[in-house]
Amino acid sequence: MPVAEAFSRPVYDAVIVGGGHNGLVAAAYLARAGRSVLVLERLGNTGGAAVSTRPFAGVDARLSRYSYLVSLLPDAIVHDLGLRFAVRKRTVSSYTPTVRGGRPTGLLVGGGTDRTRESFERLTGSDREYASWLRFYERTRQAAERVFPTLTGPLPTREELRARVGDEETWRMLFEEPIGVAVEENFDDDLVRGVVLTDALIGTFADAHDPSLVQNRCFLYHVVGGGTGDWDVPVGGMGALTDALADAARAAGAEIVTGHEAIRIDTDGDAAEVVFRTEDGEGTVAARKVLVNASPQALSALLGEEPPAPAEGAQLKVNMLLRRLPRLRDRAVDPRQAFSGTFHIAEGYGQLATAYAQAAAGRLPEAPPSEIYCHSLTDPSILAPELVAQGYQTLTLFGLHTPARLFTDAPDATRDALLKATLAELDAHLDEPIADCLALDEAGQPCIEAKTPLDLERDLRLPGGHIFHRDLAFPYADDSTGRWGVETAHPNVLLCGAGAVRGGGVSGIPGHNAAMAVLGR
Numbered sequence: 001m002p003v004a005e006a007f008s009r010p011v012y013d014a015v016i017v018g019g020g021h022n023g024l025v026a027a028a029y030l031a032r033a034g035r036s037v038l039v040l041e042r043l044g045n046t047g048g049a050a051v052s053t054r055p056f057a058g059v060d061a062r063l064s065r066y067s068y069l070v071s072l073l074p075d076a077i078v079h080d081l082g083l084r085f086a087v088r089k090r091t092v093s094s095y096t097p098t099v100r101g102g103r104p105t106g107l108l109v110g111g112g113t114d115r116t117r118e119s120f121e122r123l124t125g126s127d128r129e130y131a132s133w134l135r136f137y138e139r140t141r142q143a144a145e146r147v148f149p150t151l152t153g154p155l156p157t158r159e160e161l162r163a164r165v166g167d168e169e170t171w172r173m174l175f176e177e178p179i180g181v182a183v184e185e186n187f188d189d190d191l192v193r194g195v196v197l198t199d200a201l202i203g204t205f206a207d208a209h210d211p212s213l214v215q216n217r218c219f220l221y222h223v224v225g226g227g228t229g230d231w232d233v234p235v236g237g238m239g240a241l242t243d244a245l246a247d248a249a250r251a252a253g254a255e256i257v258t259g260h261e262a263i264r265i266d267t268d269g270d271a272a273e274v275v276f277r278t279e280d281g282e283g284t285v286a287a288r289k290v291l292v293n294a295s296p297q298a299l300s301a302l303l304g305e306e307p308p309a310p311a312e313g314a315q316l317k318v319n320m321l322l323r324r325l326p327r328l329r330d331r332a333v334d335p336r337q338a339f340s341g342t343f344h345i346a347e348g349y350g351q352l353a354t355a356y357a358q359a360a361a362g363r364l365p366e367a368p369p370s371e372i373y374c375h376s377l378t379d380p381s382i383l384a385p386e387l388v389a390q391g392y393q394t395l396t397l398f399g400l401h402t403p404a405r406l407f408t409d410a411p412d413a414t415r416d417a418l419l420k421a422t423l424a425e426l427d428a429h430l431d432e433p434i435a436d437c438l439a440l441d442e443a444g445q446p447c448i449e450a451k452t453p454l455d456l457e458r459d460l461r462l463p464g465g466h467i468f469h470r471d472l473a474f475p476y477a478d479d480s481t482g483r484w485g486v487e488t489a490h491p492n493v494l495l496c497g498a499g500a501v502r503g504g505g506v507s508g509i510p511g512h513n514a515a516m517a518v519l520g521r
Contacts, residue, residue: 005283011287015287021241022497023291025081027252030254033515051239055449062237063237064237068375074148074509085234090110106123132186144228154483155475174219194347220475263302264304265292270492272286295463298461313467315402318450319397322395323391328430329430336377355367367421367425368421472504486513
């Protein structure tokens with residue numbers, strides 16, 4: 001049954017399918033440039049995966065439910081759009097507990113140069129690994145300074161980017177050889193190697209020596225963000241960013257409607273129509289350009305075309321609210337320091353290889369690797385003042401090497417088993433079980449939720465639960481890319497979601513680049 005819509009125009013300069021953060025970035029840029037813009041969002045709220053919610057009944061804790069840290073968002077986007085949004089630096093980069101010689105110990109990176117050096121020496125017995133660490137990350141820092149500014153311009157060619165990186169050893173390490181080669185060449189300690197490798201595996205199911213270099217692409221995006229590689233805490237939670245983006249888009253004149261699911265795009269290359277569905281029926285809106293802030297699979301479905309190869313996510317996302325931080329077995333480190341950065345669990349180099357091999361063979365890792373951080377230590381504003389006063393804290397856990405295929409036969413039972421095993425690995429380094437620290441909701445249930453790739457596919461339509469929509473691409477042009485990395489086979493249809501070239505993460509870069517392509521800049 002057709003539905004009549006009270007849109008302000010019969011034809012829009014741009015209709016944007018999907019009100020995630022990239023779609024909102026595109027809407028704000030286009031509207032500020034004087035274009036008429038309509039955003040169609042399927043859900044009842046904007047934000048996509050970059051949202052804040054209160055997941056625990058009766059508890060005033062506003063968690064970043066899906067995506068949770070910011071690195072790739074350029075300052076220029078924040079400034080260009082006048083966003084009322086800020087991030088905070090974490091004083092500690094990471095803490096990785098382990099047991100050496102039967103004694104609890106660990107590696108703390110951050111909290112000052114002297115503290116980091118002492119931690120390396122305490123773990124490894126010398127200063128050699130720390131010196132290697134400094135040399136290695138000086139290389140990635142220099143690459144970040146040179147690569148990151150290119151992400152919001154027309155795509156460079158491979159040779160142009162190579163010349164910009166400059167140093168041939170750095171180019172080889174990042175773009176030509178599996179990242180495992182560089183990790184093994186530069187570091188001797190298994191735990192240190194594992195900490196380095198994790199940046200190549202977050203959201204990517206791969207071995208350190210995968211010949212496809214998919215792990216290198218993931219590593220590159222994790223170390224170039226902001227030109228520094230820092231991963232920052234969004235003040236007010238991730239929803240603060242998307243709320244600010246929606247406000248900026250509306251203030252510039254964009255129209256945003258929720259509860260509108262796009263189901264088809266008809267285009268002749270010059271003009272297009274988007275067919276959408278609401279709870280009242282179907283409707284159509286005309287556009288000169290259509291920007292799709294959804295996966296490449298969704299784009300193909302909207303156009304009635306053959307879909308690309310299936311994507312597969314491989315992560316577990318767990319949100320927790322604690323009454324207090326747990327005590328650590330490693331008494332040399334304060335829990336407030338350990339959890340204010342990335343807390344690595346079962347992420348030694350050998351452990352990561354074993355977990356990958358077990359998952360690739362079709363079974364859950366016996367020691368699931370994961371990493372945790374505590375948002376509320378850096379930004380307590382996400383908790384009600386009374387919870388802060390009582391010492392409550394949030395924990396976000398991101399598990400690796402758990403591909404979607406492992407959950408297809410018994411999704412709930414497999415999720416429960418994985419969560420139990422993951423928390424057991426955490427408990428091995430705590431002086432008290434994490435379960436004893438969990439807060440309770442209004443029904444007396446523990447404040448913990450876990451989401452597998454299949455849950456993310458159901459909730460957010462991420463294909464296979466893949467947080468990047470598909471495997472990341474190196475940020476240079478090839479025969480399959482257009483000038484901006486957002487083009488499709490149809491001149492007036494652009495991809496502005498995470499599946500675009502230079503997509504992935506909370507960056508706004510695909511949205512910015514799609515807007516620039518529309519504006520001819």
